[in-house]
Amino acid sequence: MKILxxxxxxxxxxxxxxxxxxxxxxxxDNVKMxxxxxxxNAIEEAVKIKESGKATEIIAxxxxxxxAQETVRKALAVxxxxxxxxxVDGNIEPLAVSKILKKIVEKENPDLVFxxxxxxxxxxxxxxxxxxxxxxxxxxxxxxxxxxxxxxxQVTREVDEGLxxxxxxxxxxxxxxxxxxxxxxxxxxxxxKAKKKPIEQINASDLGVDTNPRIEHIKIEEPxxxxxxxxxxxxxxxxxKLKNEAKVI
Amino acid sequence: MSVLxxxxxxxxxVKPFTLNAITASSQIDQDLHVLLIGSKADDVAKxxxxxxxxxxxxxxxxEIYENYxxxxxxxxxxxxxxxxxxxxxxxNTFGKNLMPRVAALLDISQVSxxxxxxxxxxxxxxxxxxxxxxxxxxxxxxxxxxxxxxSFEAAETTGGSAEIEKIDAADQTENTKFINREEIKSDRPExxxxxxxxxGGRGLQSxxxxxxxxxxxxxxxxxxxxxxxxxxxxxxxxxxxxxxxxKVVVPDLYxxxxxxxxxxxxxxxxxxxxxxxxxxxxxxxxxxxxxxxLEADLFEALPQFLEELNKLNTIQK
Numbered sequence: 204m205k206i207l208x209x210x211x212x213x214x215x216x217x218x219x220x221x222x223x224x225x226x227x228x229x230x231x232d233n234v235k236m237x238x239x240x241x242x243x244n245a246i247e248e249a250v251k252i253k254e255s256g257k258a259t260e261i262i263a264x265x266x267x268x269x270x271a272q273e274t275v276r277k278a279l280a281v282x283x284x285x286x287x288x289x290x291v292d293g294n295i296e297p298l299a300v301s302k303i304l305k306k307i308v309e310k311e312n313p314d315l316v317f318x319x320x321x322x323x324x325x326x327x328x329x330x331x332x333x334x335x336x337x338x339x340x341x342x343x344x345x346x347x348x349x350x351x352x353x354x355x356x357q358v359t360r361e362v363d364e365g366l367x368x369x370x371x372x373x374x375x376x377x378x379x380x381x382x383x384x385x386x387x388x389x390x391x392x393x394x395x396k397a398k399k400k401p402i403e404q405i406n407a408s409d410l411g412v413d414t415n416p417r418i419e420h421i422k423i424e425e426p427x428x429x430x431x432x433x434x435x436x437x438x439x440x441x442x443x444k445l446k447n448e449a450k451v452i
Numbered sequence: 453m454s455v456l457x458x459x460x461x462x463x464x465x466v467k468p469f470t471l472n473a474i475t476a477s478s479q480i481d482q483d484l485h486v487l488l489i490g491s492k493a494d495d496v497a498k499x500x501x502x503x504x505x506x507x508x509x510x511x512x513x514x515e516i517y518e519n520y521x522x523x524x525x526x527x528x529x530x531x532x533x534x535x536x537x538x539x540x541x542x543x544n545t546f547g548k549n550l551m552p553r554v555a556a557l558l559d560i561s562q563v564s565x566x567x568x569x570x571x572x573x574x575x576x577x578x579x580x581x582x583x584x585x586x587x588x589x590x591x592x593x594x595x596x597x598x599x600x601x602x603s604f605e606a607a608e609t610t611g612g613s614a615e616i617e618k619i620d621a622a623d624q625t626e627n628t629k630f631i632n633r634e635e636i637k638s639d640r641p642e643x644x645x646x647x648x649x650x651x652g653g654r655g656l657q658s659x660x661x662x663x664x665x666x667x668x669x670x671x672x673x674x675x676x677x678x679x680x681x682x683x684x685x686x687x688x689x690x691x692x693x694x695x696x697x698x699k700v701v702v703p704d705l706y707x708x709x710x711x712x713x714x715x716x717x718x719x720x721x722x723x724x725x726x727x728x729x730x731x732x733x734x735x736x737x738x739x740x741x742x743x744x745x746l747e748a749d750l751f752e753a754l755p756q757f758l759e760e761l762n763k764l765n766t767i768q769k
Binding site for chain 2 (some may be wrong): 216217219220222229241242297298299301309320321323324325326327328329330331332333334335336337340341342343344345347357360361362363364365366367368369370371372375380381382388410416417418419420421422423424425426428432433434435437438439441442445448449451
């Protein structure tokens with residue numbers, strides 16, 4: 204079984220976002236970048252499945268500018284076998300990413316495609332479902348548990364009401380929740396070894412996919428600030444303020 | 453052209469977030485049709501038809517829709533999408549799972565999780581966990597939009613009498629099977645719509661200690677939330693998680709207990725009307741968004757809080 208894992212390079216989850224003054228976006232210069240957190244879970248799950256003997260190869264793929272390769276390199280350092288970097292500059296929407304991934308899937312014929320359920324930059328939560336649609340494959344989104352069977356997966360999904368379990372036949376797309384597993388850190392020897400693993404570079408334009416944005420970003424602005432609150436000295440004062448000042452209890 | 457809202461329901465009742473999405477949809481276009489895909493869901497059709505903002509209910513009833521499967525819903529929606537300028541649903545796990553599948557097959561770049569309708573093609577949506585707001589304009593001819601439910605009022609549910617039109621089912625997928633859903637039943641208000649939410653974090657130190665939270669919640673008729681750290685640690689189940697990858701809540705009162713206030717948690721609660729933070733670390737970031745901050749050990753403060761609440765003659769419900 205072959206598993207393709209899609210990863211995205213995003214501003215690190217710990218960075219306090221700053222909005223550019225001209226309203227054109229957020230500051231990315233000299234800002235720490237990392238792999239989108241749930242994409243790390245996707246890689247980890249693929250590696251675990253391979254370690255259990257149920258998968259033979261893991262391919263990590265990313266779509267983005269030159270430096271997006273770093274996320275593929277990191278995936279290689281924790282257990283992916285080879286990488287693919289689809290190069291494209293500028294803003295690219297989930298719809299276009301999903302079309303690019305479809306081309307990669309057609310080329311590589313994986314049995315499973317894993318990725319994070321949502322990217323923490325645009326918070327779109329679309330790519331996996333869109334890829335599943337283009338391929339007419341089943342989708343198991345927001346996965347917190349995956350059981351691999353012969354020709355199917357049993358997936359537990361985190362939904363508003365609690366947990367839902369579905370069974371999907373392979374080939375299938377799974378989008379991963381942060382609770383799926385605990386991603387491992389790459390060891391130094393493995394980071395060194397990963398430098399020798401191959402990353403194939405493909406230009407998005409060579410795939411015949413239209414990557415022009417359909418959505419115009421008219422303005423990016425800071426959200427309204429909350430006015431500063433106060434510290435109360437005691438529980439008694441807190442209850443009194445909630446009752447008489449805020450009038451919420 | 454009209455707009456088509458996809459209803460979320462359990463074949464008996466409309467789910468509350470659909471009511472918020474109805475309000476948002478009607479701001480895009482008043483000619484609002486609701487698509488109900490279900491099994492033996494006549495009661496749901498009736499209640500949708502009584503919502504004054506709804507102009508028409510399209511009802512597909514077939515046993516294949518007993519459980520919600522995105523693949524089956526998508527096929528049904530695509531059969532009827534032609535006539536509409538917008539396909540809309542709520543941006544909770546229901547709509548997040550469904551809409552991108554629909555959008556991709558219509559070759560539409562979806563606008564996710566909007567918090568404001570500026571015009572029928574322009575919307576406001578939070579990005580970077582709500583640390584920036586983007587005004588976006590969709591240039592697709594038809595639009596697929598998901599609605600952040602807590603940013604819109606719930607629609608009135610009585611007084612309307614929309615026509616109910618029965619329409620045909622679509623093909624069923626062979627490749628996805630519903631197995632089960634573990635729904636945790638609770639008498640408390642739902643997290644997404646509660647007037648008061650009290651949330652616990654890693655500071656609670658154990659699942660047993662969440663009793664301190666539930667005691668106060670019972671007194672205030674509040675819903676119970678949690679930080680991701682608390683859910684990851686197994687103190688409480690996932691449906692309680694508030695934050696960027698959990699639920700977004702906008703209650704009148706949000707009480708954060710033993711929660712440091714990571715960006716990802718703030719994303720799910722910082723629009724609450726009044727925020728209280730109880731934390732023993734005076735430097736915790738949660739205090740930067742709190743209207744009332746109490747620097748205290750929660751194991752002392754929570755029992756005292758309950759005691760003070762018990763002294764009050766009345767508590768708003």
